[in-house]
Amino acid sequence: MNSDNYIQEIIADRLGGRNFGKANTVYKFARIKALKAEAAKKFPDLPLIDMGVGEPDQPADESVAEVLRAECGKPENRFYADNGIIEFQEAAARYMERIYGVKGLCAGKNIIHGIGTKPILAMLPLCFINSGDVSLVTVPGYPVLGTYTKYCGGEVYNLPLKKENGFFPDLDSIPADILHRSKLLYINYPNNPTGQAATREFFERVVEFARANNIVVVHDAAYAALTFGDTKPLSFLSVPGAIEVGVEVQSLSKAFNMTGWRLGFIAGNEKVVSLYGTVKDNTDSGQFRAIQKAGIYALEHPEITERIRVKYERRMNLLARTLRDIGFDAEPSKGTFYCYVEMPRGLADGRVFASAQEAAEYLIMNANISVVPWDDCGGYLRFSVTYSAADEREEIEMMNELKRRMTALGLVF
Ligand SMILES: Cc1ncc(COP(=O)(O)O)c(C=O)c1O
Structure with a gap:
């Protein structure tokens, strides 16, 4: 028995026991990470628009x-x-x-x-x-x-x-x-x-x-x-x-x-x-x-939070407007830094997305745009306003670029 087998034999059931690591399921976030790396090679001159980030875009005050x-x-x-x-x-x-x-x-x-x-x-x-x-x-x-x-x-x-x-x-x-x-x-x-x-x-x-x-x-x-x-x-x-x-x-x-x-x-x-x-x-x-x-x-010092909140609110309104222009049924969220929208149904050429996961993968591999898919209760995409942009001018440029790339895909809603 090699040492790997030796360890595998005694893994706790709560982690899957002997079957730990053998399932073919690739977790959503791992899959997106891998596709982001692939897209970076495919689009050397097209910067990633990363709307999938789940944490703030700036350091602590x-x-x-x-x-x-x-x-x-x-x-x-x-x-x-x-x-x-x-x-x-x-x-x-x-x-x-x-x-x-x-x-x-x-x-x-x-x-x-x-x-x-x-x-x-x-x-x-x-x-x-x-x-x-x-x-x-x-x-x-x-x-x-x-x-x-x-x-x-x-x-x-x-x-x-x-x-x-x-x-x-x-x-x-x-x-x-x-x-x-x-x-x-x-x-x-x-x-x-x-x-x-x-x-x-x-x-x-x-x-x-x-x-x-x-x-x-x-x-x-x-x-x-x-x-x-x-x-x-x-x-x-x-x-x-x-x-x-x-x-x-x-x-x-x-x-x-x-x-x-x-x-x-x-x-x-x-x-x-x-x-x-x-x-x-x-x-x-x-x-x-x-x-x-x-x-x-x-x-x-709650004024620190207030500065962060004001920025997210500005970005949220801008994002919801941009997503609506693209064709999504988007409203500004009431809180968090996420905007959660129903996925596009498919593409103008008749292709239908089977899941939000598939739609998200399409966005990465065809427009270098990263979002987080959710398929638990219908197909939804989560866009985060914690993308990198130095100021309001860059935020507007980012949204214009998001709109330009997504419109070019011919999404159907
Ligand atoms: C809903 C929710 N709860 C808890 C956490 C964990 O936050 P913390 O950094 O305090 O561990 C997160 C982090 O993304 C979250 O989204």
């Missing part, structure tokens, strides 16, 4: 970086941070009140930081899911809580986000036997990828649903501060009763251009937060204190 520079060498910041420094929790509590009007969160009880929100979403199923338990998860969406539910031997019940339901889950459609076994409900607003934002009424309905079915709500608020037009930032925790049934995860990645810094926090129900704290304490040793201190500075 210089003032935040300055705090990190000042803090990083200080002796008192060298220690393991464990479940975090109280000053960060206090700053997070003040932020929740200032931005979302959520009062009374106690730093020591209702808030703990995370090394980004991704690990927080990964750890929550470890707190609740036994074999056979169910997590209710909206799709399309960020898959981490569902993936860990399965790692724990649980099941994921998908709640489709359909256009006809305003991209909200239909909580009344869940079968009784699933509800009976459900322990977690994962929701995310403003939503990646649909761009829909929650209403207070929706959150109230979620609280009522959770209470009636003994379910813990996990609201992923990674984009909550980035809303446009009349839509204002809304926290799940601002709804009466929410703190009795759930938690919210907040991220500094998108609101403060700090994706690589890895900082976020969980806020809400004391018991849930403390369970997360137990798993976290046994998993990591906390984010570098100097980064937490830079995070405090960021949370105390």
Whole structure:
């Protein structure tokens, strides 16, 4: 037996056991990455228009970086941070009140930081899911809580986000036997990828649903501060009763251009937060204190988010207009930095796209335009406004070029 076989024999079932790595499925993002490399060779003189990026196009604000520079060498910041420094929790509590009007969160009880929100979403199923338990998860969406539910031997019940339901889950459609076994409900607003934002009424309905079915709500608020037009930032925790049934995860990645810094926090129900704290304490040793201190500075300067938000809003309006001119049924999103549109049906020569994946591949290989396809509930393409452009003039040029290339393809809608 060679050493590769030796390892293969003992891989855990949760990763596919002996079959790990043998499936032919190539994951969406890996496939797009490979095609982007192919398109770069095919079009040496045509720059890529990358509308598929899922993170900010700029670094963190210089003032935040300055705090990190000042803090990083200080002796008192060298220690393991464990479940975090109280000053960060206090700053997070003040932020929740200032931005979302959520009062009374106690730093020591209702808030703990995370090394980004991704690990927080990964750890929550470890707190609740036994074999056979169910997590209710909206799709399309960020898959981490569902993936860990399965790692724990649980099941994921998908709640489709359909256009006809305003991209909200239909909580009344869940079968009784699933509800009976459900322990977690994962929701995310403003939503990646649909761009829909929650209403207070929706959150109230979620609280009522959770209470009636003994379910813990996990609201992923990674984009909550980035809303446009009349839509204002809304926290799940601002709804009466929410703190009795759930938690919210907040991220500094998108609101403060700090994706690589890895900082976020969980806020809400004391018991849930403390369970997360137990798993976290046994998993990591906390984010570098100097980064937490830079995070405090960021949370105390919401004008940084406002500058980012204003830019995305301008780009979102421009993008939606451009996509409409091309023929898409596009509206500016209510939040996030994504615009989610139904895929073109095909091409003027009669060719029909079988899926959004196929449409996206066609755009890369024929126009060097990268977008993210979603085929979970109908075929949709996600365009991100975090493309590279130095100023408004370049943004307009980018949109004109997008329109020129897409129009030349002869897309049919
Ligand atoms: C919906 C959603 N939730 C969570 C995350 C993870 O963010 P973080 O950088 O805080 O781990 C992302 C990142 O893309 C996201 O889109």
